Amino acid sequence: MAFDHPAMTIEDGPSPWRLAAVGITKRYGPLTANDAVTLDLRAGEIHAVLGENGAGKSTIMKILYGMEMPDAGTIERDGQPLIIRSPRDAIAAGIGMVHQHFMLVPTLSVLENLILGTPLSGRFMVRKRAVRAKLAALAARYRIDVDLDARVDELSVGAQQRVEILKALVRGARALILDEPTAVLTPREVEALGDTLRELCAEGHGIFIVTHKLAEVMRLSDRVSVMRRGRLIGTWPTAAVAADDLVTHMVGRSLQAAVPRTARAPGALMLEMQAIHVPGQGGRPGLRGLDLRLAAGEILGIAGVDGNGQQELADAITGLRRVTSGEIILDGEAITNRPTATILASGLAHVPEDRHRDAVVLDFPLTDNAVLVDHARRGIQRRGLVDQGAVTRFTDALIAAFAVRCSGPQAAMRSLSGGNQQRFVLARELSRQPKVMIAMQPTRGLDVGAISEVHARLLEQRDAGMAILLVSAELDEILALSDRVAVLREGRIAGVLDHPSVEAIGALMLGTAAEQAA
Amino acid sequence: MTAVAAPKLAAAMRSQAVLGLGLVVISLTAAGLVLLATGVNPLRAYVEILRSAFGSVDALSEDLVYATPVILTALSVILAFRCGLWNIGADGQLYLGAIAAVGLGFNHVDLPGPLLLPAMIVGAFVAGAAWAAIPALLRLRFGASEVIVTLMMNFLAVTLATYLIGGPWASGITPATGPIAPAGFLPSLVPGTRVNANLLVALAAAAGLAFVMKRTVFGYRVRTIGANIHAARFAGMNVDRVRFLSFAGAGGLAGLAGFGEVAGIYHDLPNGLSPGYGYTGIVVALLARLDPLWAVVVAFALGALNVGSGGMQRALGVPVSLVSIIEALLILLILGTRLMERRT
Known part of the structure; x- marks a missing residue:
């Protein structure tokens, strides 16, 4: 009976199905993470959900997988409501999820991880030999290349991800949710992942990919949805939408609440970073020869997709992370790799990104x-x-x-x-x-009133002659406050704009500007 | 504190007291059932505990004798814990303090009489601190768990003491080292009892630690690191340095406990010097919610329970394991209530 598992017995070919989240609303205190979001997934398609960090895409996926309960809205399969209160319910309903941080037992073998907690493991005894052939066949069918006997902690990140996918399939998943699946992969692994996913689709599975990487969306997906600030902006067939438009949808057309500001009168050079290198960790690029100049009386906005070196940039200046080469000069004084206390005392203020953790x-x-x-x-x-x-x-x-x-x-x-x-x-x-202030996501999680107050304070300080480095994922915020905008991509400044526009920033963020120039 | 805070504090202390009393009643009832089951009248047993713990000057003094080293090991655990580190090694640090005290007092060093005691105190503190510095360095440099390392080093410390007792410093008569010079004896506080001046050292240490934590820049740093190490780093605190100093200081405090046992009680280093004072210190620290002044109260209460139950055992023939059960019940109940409080 253990072998009657759905994933292993489908011999009659793909049958159509449709999974939908309808009108999902989810609030965390004053923050609305999902505002009447409707998304659907059909058999045989890859549906990419695109959005900046904090756009609410992880929330809707957690709701689909039963990790969070919505405040309003329903989940339906083929028009019939599904009740999903826990991941267990989701798995029973054929929904599987591969988290960004894998949920594998590192000291067990691949085989043991795959059958852990399933009927395949047997009631009392682990019947490895009996299930091995079945699992090998399943892996082969989807062209998932894994060694069933390897210990998980000896596998590469890409291989662990394959195990996670296989694990979801073994548990009968028809609808698969992949959360930022390419964040930790090498380009070759990304390609292999694409092959596997297409194979799955051919077999009648459906796949949600949650990501903020546009290039992969365009290459992998059949349909794409864009989320921003908890709302669904729209869903399009990937072939029928231009990448530029997706960027605009993702970051938002600026409805600049005109913050009154005086003309820019930049003064002396206050902060200079010369060819800064910081090693990357966990698939992040770190900093790779970053150059930056910030003058008194100006706000320099740092735009860029999250994870392109923003954290490393702030950490390098504040002395929280070692710089391997390059020089950082604060008001004429070299502060590279000095103790944080010394740097702060020499005129640096820091508003960290994670307020509760760091500030x-x-x-x-x-x-x-x-x-x-x-x-x-x-x-x-x-x-x-x-x-x-x-x-x-x-x-x-x-x-x-x-x-x-x-x-x-x-x-x-x-x-x-x-x-x-x-x-x-x-x-x-x-x-x-301070002479220089680093403000990281200074309005994240704040309500509208508080946001405009913070903005006014920052401008006030700029007018008083402070040099402000504003790092924000909100392009509206960057545009409203910055005198100049530097775009950070893969640990380098991709370009500095004196007259920033959404289009120009978007092009630099995604690297399309360079491609166009080439 | 401010005028507004005072009634609040009083109310908090009252509810604390009510809660504590309730817990004592519950655990006494539960233990009473156990006693009944073994055919002992629980009321008689409890009266016997009270009489043995508080019934005479001798009894009271023995409570304090027990409390003295436990206060110091509890302070040791508290100081380390306040900056987020577990010191399971107070027992070992106590032994090192004792070894240093005996080493100085056992006529190995010729010091003029009045200088011997201060030298023993300082020596014990430094030895305990140095012993604790090893796991602290391993933790801060290499990330080795201080829980494991301090625990392991306890066995090393006991073994070292056993070696000295059996070898170079053997008295040849008793299973102990030779005696220390009389100039190294701590005076008794109450003639004819074993309560000695190290109690004053312990009380001063408790008051001092409370002051340091509340009022000094160093204490502020320790508290910040314990409450949110990330914020401490972002604010530019030298987290590793503060943690190292705290942990070494913790070892020094435990070392003082060892000094007291040698200079105040035994006047030599006997085999089995500590019946687990270091581990009892952990319990006391947790029950006292890492408050140095409460640690004094809790240590005395545990001392009374210990002495009292010993008396009950002798008077009624109750096996000593029952006594341990009562103590364990009390501790589990109190810790359980803490967990429930945190939930709500």
């Missing part, structure tokens, strides 16, 4: 958070003792200056809303009167 201590009161960076400053401490009175006065001043809504300086950081936390972080960083 604040959620369990601490505002007072302790206020002096996170400057706790050793004179006036805050004397002879190694923290002056609590001074800390409280300082905290009060920060709260007043940025109108942070809280119950007082002793309030736990955790009790503040995201917008107020960010106000507090900005207040703290600006109180340090």
Whole structure:
């Protein structure tokens, strides 16, 4: 009976089916991750779901796979509602998912991973020999090349991904969700993956690919959907849509809420990065000879698809990551690979991307958070003792200056809303009167009111002569605030635009500008 | 603190006290059932525990004798834990402190009398700190789990002590090293009892650690690293340095416990010096919620339970394992309540 598994018994060829998520809405607190999203998947197609980080594409896939429950909307197969409350339900309904981070037991063999938790493993005894032939046949049928006896932790990343796909098939998946499947693969592996996926489609499987890489979308998919800020922008046959249009859909046509700004009056060179190299990790490019110049009184926007070196750029400047070659100069002073404390003290402020993880201590009161960076400053401490009175006065001043809504300086950081936390972080960083500020995704997760306030503060500081490096995935934000825009691609500055436009930035982001020039 | 915080604090302490009392009642009831099952009247047993723990000056003094090293090992665990590291090695660090104290006091070093005790204290602290510095370095340089390394090093420390006792420093009479010079004896606090001046050292250490954690820049750094190591790094703190110093300091505190046992109680280094004071310190640290001052209270309470149950065992013939069951029940209940609190 164990061999009656659907994936192994389909001999009657593909039969048509259609899986649909209809009107899915999902909220996390004030954030709407999915707003009435409708997506469908048919037998035999590859459907790419494209969008920036935070667009909501992972959320809709998690809902399809039962990892999250929607607040509204239904999942249907052939028009019949499906009830999916857990991945177990999803698997039973023939939906499989390959996560970006693989869910394999590294110390077990491929074979053991494949049958783990399935009826194939037998009730008490692992019947490896009996199932081996079946699994080998299945792998061969889809041209999935894996060694069943290899230990998973000895496999390459690409091979582990193949195991994951096979695992989903063994569990009877007809609809397969691949989350950023190419993020960790070499170009050759990407090609092999494409072959496997096409083979699967020919057998009547359907595949969702979640990605933000446009080139692969154009090459692999039959249909493409674009998501932005939780909404579905549209779904098109891939053959009938131009790549340029997809970019525009992905990043949004700028509806610039006109932030009042004065003419640009850039001053002295404040930050210079010369041929910076930082090794990449986990498939990321790191930095490969990055050059950058930032002057006083300007906002330089760093645009680019996430994962092209943004984090490494900020880490290199702040001294959190070692630079292997190149020079970073802050206001005439070389700060390359200096300790973070030294760099911060010489006039750098940092608004990190992950606020909760890197910018604040959620369990601490505002007072302790206020002096996170400057706790050793004179006036805050004397002879190694923290002056609590001074800390409280300082905290009060920060709260007043940025109108942070809280119950007082002793309030736990955790009790503040995201917008107020960010106000507090900005207040703290600006109180340090920096020459240069790095603002990473400074409005991520904030509501509209807080966003425009943060924008106004940044412009105010620029007018006061601060040099601001603004890294953002929101092209609208980049365009609204930046005097110049540098586009980061594969660890290098692909181009700097004095008069940025969505089209020009999009072309640089995707590398089509270079191709056109060539 | 501020005027607003005071009533809040009082309310929190009251609810803490109610909770604690409830837990004691529950565990006593549960243990009572166990006692009943073995044919012992639980009420008599409990009266006997109380009498043996608090009934006389001798009893009280023995509670304090037990509490003294446990306070210090608990502080050791707390200091390491506050910056996110587990010190399972307080027992070993205690042994190193004891070895250093004996090494100095066993006439191997000719120091003028009044200098011997201070030298023993400093020596014990440094030896414990150095012993703890090894796992700290392995952790910070190579990522080796400090849990495993400190645990393993406990066995090394005991073995080292056994070697010294049986070999170079053997007394030849008892299973202990030879005695230390009388100038190295810690004075007794209450004549005729074993309570010694190391209790004052332990209390001072607790107060000092509480002060350091609350009021100093170093303590602020330790707390920040323990609460969010990423934010600490991003704020430019030298995380590795602070963690190293904390862990070495933790070892030093445990070393002081070893000094006290040698200079205050045994006046030599006997076999089996510590009945697991280092491990008891972990329990005390967790029960005290990593608060140095509460650690003093909890250590005394555990001392009383230990001494009291020993008395009950002698008076009623209750097997000692039952006593351990009562202690374990109490600890499990308290820790369980903590987990439930965190859920809500």
